[in-house]
Amino acid sequence: MSGLRGRIAAGDRVVGCFGKIPDPHVIELLGLAGLDFIVADREHAAVGLQALDLMVMAGRSVGLPVLIRSTGSGADALWPAMDLGAAGVMVPHVRDGEEARAVVKAVKYAPGKRGFSPSGRAGAYGTMAAADYRAQADADSVVMAQIEDRSALDHLDAIAGTEGVDVLFVGPADLSLSLGVGMDAPELxxxxxxxxxxxxxxxxxxxxxxxxxxAVPRWAALGVTVFVLGADQSLLMSAARQMMHAAKDS
Known part of the structure; x- marks a missing residue:
């Protein structure tokens, strides 16, 4: 285990953002800015497979691991990104241990059901020995299970106990909706x-x-180590607004 997954397992604090702009230049910039990872958002943004291909390539050029937030937990939503060389997956709405195990089987070669091909970027276009590629892919691929549903709270031990799941990742907005409470509610x-x-x-x-x-210090004190802070869009918007505010009011 090495790279991002190794850092996560060691309990290092890692910080990234969502990537909603389907452009490799943005990935390059954020990598040079020092982010630990970025999650290309295929669930809520127009990140198609061809755009993702270039985003992953750009991430590798600057040492920035690119994960995907998938459109679902089905294997067909996960395999293509992994073959392109994505560092892992964040899967929305994982509700129980059965769903968690299905995700792991779709991402990992053993003991999963992921179709094998070393011919893509992940396998160095066929230049890696098959056994070495399989072992490296399984050792380094990150699996984050998103907890976003009231029903998932009754199955947390099963989800967390699933071998191959690295992170239980909270989506506060969807979880608050599922609970029927506001974002500042104590129940959330x-x-x-x-x-x-x-x-x-x-x-x-x-x-x-x-x-x-x-709010990072608050949640870090409670044991959270993996943070996704905003998105490339919000970072651009915030910087542009600050610039205009400073320029107009000076």
Missing amino acids: AQAIERVVTAARAAGKQAGIFLPGPE
Whole structure:
């Protein structure tokens, strides 16, 4: 285990953002800015497979691991990105252990059901020995299971205990909707703490989406180590607004 997955397993604090702009130049810039990873958002943005191909290539050029947030948990939503060389997956709405196991089987070669081909970027276009490629792919691919549903709270131990799942990742917005409470409700905070506790008890890590870095210390103190802060769009918007505010009011 090495790279991003190794850092996650070691409990290092890793920080990334969502990638919603389907352009490799943005990936290059964020890599040079020092992000630990980026999650190309195929669930909520227009990131097609061809764009993802270039985004992953750009990420590799600057040492920035590119994961995907998939459109679902089906194998066909996961395999193509892994063959392109994505560092892993963030799968939305994982509700129980059965779904978690299905995700792992779709991402990992053994003991999964992922179709094998070393001919893509992930296998160095066929220049890696097949056995070496399989072993490296399984050792380094990151699996984040998103906890976004009330029903998932009753299955946290099974999800966290699934071999191959690295991170229980909270989507606060969807979880708050599922719970029927606001984003600042104590019930949501308690639910997130339950996710963190279950992850830590299973020897796994917990992650969370936050719009910015302000609340990182709070959640880090409770044991969260994986942070997705905003998106490339929000970073661009914020910087542009700050520039205009400074220029107009000076």
